Amino acid sequence: MSLLPPSGLPREQVLARLADYRAHDLAARGGRAFAYVYDADRPDVDALSHEVYASFLDVNGLDPTVFPSLLRLENEVVGIAAAHLGGGPATVGSFTSGGTESILLAVKAARDRARALRPEVRAPEVVLPVTAHAAFHKACHYLGLTPVLVDVDPATFRADVAAMRAAVTGSTVLLVASAASYAHGVVDPVAELGQLALERGLPLHVDACIGGWLLPYLSRLGVEVPAFDLSVPGVTSLSVDLHKYAYAPKGASVVLYADPALRLAQFYACADWTGYTMINATVQSTKSGGPLAAAWATLQAVGDDGYVELARTTLRARDRLVLGMDAVAGLRVLGAPEMALVALAGDEGVDVFEVCDEMAARGWYVQAQLGYRGLPASIHLTLTASSDAHVDALLADLAACVAQARTAEGGLDPELRAVVAALDPDELPDDVLGTLLPLAGLEPGAGLPERMAGINALLEAMAPRLRERLLVAFLGLLFTPAREDA
Numbered sequence: 001m002s003l004l005p006p007s008g009l010p011r012e013q014v015l016a017r018l019a020d021y022r023a024h025d026l027a028a029r030g031g032r033a034f035a036y037v038y039d040a041d042r043p044d045v046d047a048l049s050h051e052v053y054a055s056f057l058d059v060n061g062l063d064p065t066v067f068p069s070l071l072r073l074e075n076e077v078v079g080i081a082a083a084h085l086g087g088g089p090a091t092v093g094s095f096t097s098g099g100t101e102s103i104l105l106a107v108k109a110a111r112d113r114a115r116a117l118r119p120e121v122r123a124p125e126v127v128l129p130v131t132a133h134a135a136f137h138k139a140c141h142y143l144g145l146t147p148v149l150v151d152v153d154p155a156t157f158r159a160d161v162a163a164m165r166a167a168v169t170g171s172t173v174l175l176v177a178s179a180a181s182y183a184h185g186v187v188d189p190v191a192e193l194g195q196l197a198l199e200r201g202l203p204l205h206v207d208a209c210i211g212g213w214l215l216p217y218l219s220r221l222g223v224e225v226p227a228f229d230l231s232v233p234g235v236t237s238l239s240v241d242l243h244k245y246a247y248a249p250k251g252a253s254v255v256l257y258a259d260p261a262l263r264l265a266q267f268y269a270c271a272d273w274t275g276y277t278m279i280n281a282t283v284q285s286t287k288s289g290g291p292l293a294a295a296w297a298t299l300q301a302v303g304d305d306g307y308v309e310l311a312r313t314t315l316r317a318r319d320r321l322v323l324g325m326d327a328v329a330g331l332r333v334l335g336a337p338e339m340a341l342v343a344l345a346g347d348e349g350v351d352v353f354e355v356c357d358e359m360a361a362r363g364w365y366v367q368a369q370l371g372y373r374g375l376p377a378s379i380h381l382t383l384t385a386s387s388d389a390h391v392d393a394l395l396a397d398l399a400a401c402v403a404q405a406r407t408a409e410g411g412l413d414p415e416l417r418a419v420v421a422a423l424d425p426d427e428l429p430d431d432v433l434g435t436l437l438p439l440a441g442l443e444p445g446a447g448l449p450e451r452m453a454g455i456n457a458l459l460e461a462m463a464p465r466l467r468e469r470l471l472v473a474f475l476g477l478l479f480t481p482a483r484e485d486a
Contacts, residue, residue, distance in 0.1 A: 091257065129149075156335055186338055205239070208239060
């Protein structure tokens, strides 16, 4: 059978096939997914944003002079974000496809600004806590910078300012802080890091992709939130995702700059070819106007009072969960989360990876986080406004799954762990990866595994570089073009 039908399929058949393809997808609505999706439990807002998204789907954001509606929408969305996050009269920004693009652009801006002002820096470095998002590593990889990782306080999981100061060298071009960190939901000491940035004449980017929209509302509800936004002296740029706690459709993010000169270093222009002069504010050139228009519509439809209520519901869910964890023997909350992000570590005899698998079997999605540099493996929970109705059921199932995990014959054989830990990822030939993939339960051609506990245990034992090589090899197997008559 050909993958491309000889003539167009009827609408009903196309939709039926897509529904079949989605049969095993994670449910994006319903409150039982605690990562990747953000559910306000506002069907009215969802319906509006989907309608607006579709109406702007064909509008191209490449050239704002052709589609001035997108220019107006972007300026309004960026203005809303800037006012929400302590921006001053000079604050500027750009709408992007997501947090990774926002972070990549902020890193590019810092690098290119350093090139102009400090041409003696030949090997630029970015100093960041180990809890900073992996998007910074990706940006450094793409842009030719070196990430300098700094351990965090092992009790609070916040950035260690003294250690960050010690890591700064003459090659440092950017400091990074999180508000909040994804893994543990805590806000780094941004005010102190801002002072460090001012002392050393360095830019400081605050990754507020996941917390930037919600934290100001939590503060208005009486939660003690550390200062983190553009009003903090020394903060030069900040990223905030609207497709997280602003509940806009994906992908919608904003990167903000306190100084317009820094944003200019984000832009790219090329007139050195035969076509039109290309000028791009972001990584993408051609891009649909759908995400921007839908983000604008969501902000307008929810409004300030609506976001206060969504924050109140989310806060209630977080507090009920954290309090309820006292009754779940075998799991404990790591740190003191200031956001609606909670990390749960297991006591001795409780394999959190087994707990994740057992929760999946009960229809929940909770995310496994591997141990790293002395920080324990944990279960990540992202709570949203829709989570509040499900906290009691979640706690009950967590307790049952912990009991089930205690009886599971899981864990990694100590001898195998030692062997895997000793492997040098850069010395292994490609055919060894063919041996390791099945060992990790990732059989070529077998598709996605149903249980991940054994795989996660093996991955955790590996050096990060070996883990990366293994998963890159597996990703290459997953993304293989479909063949006709297959």
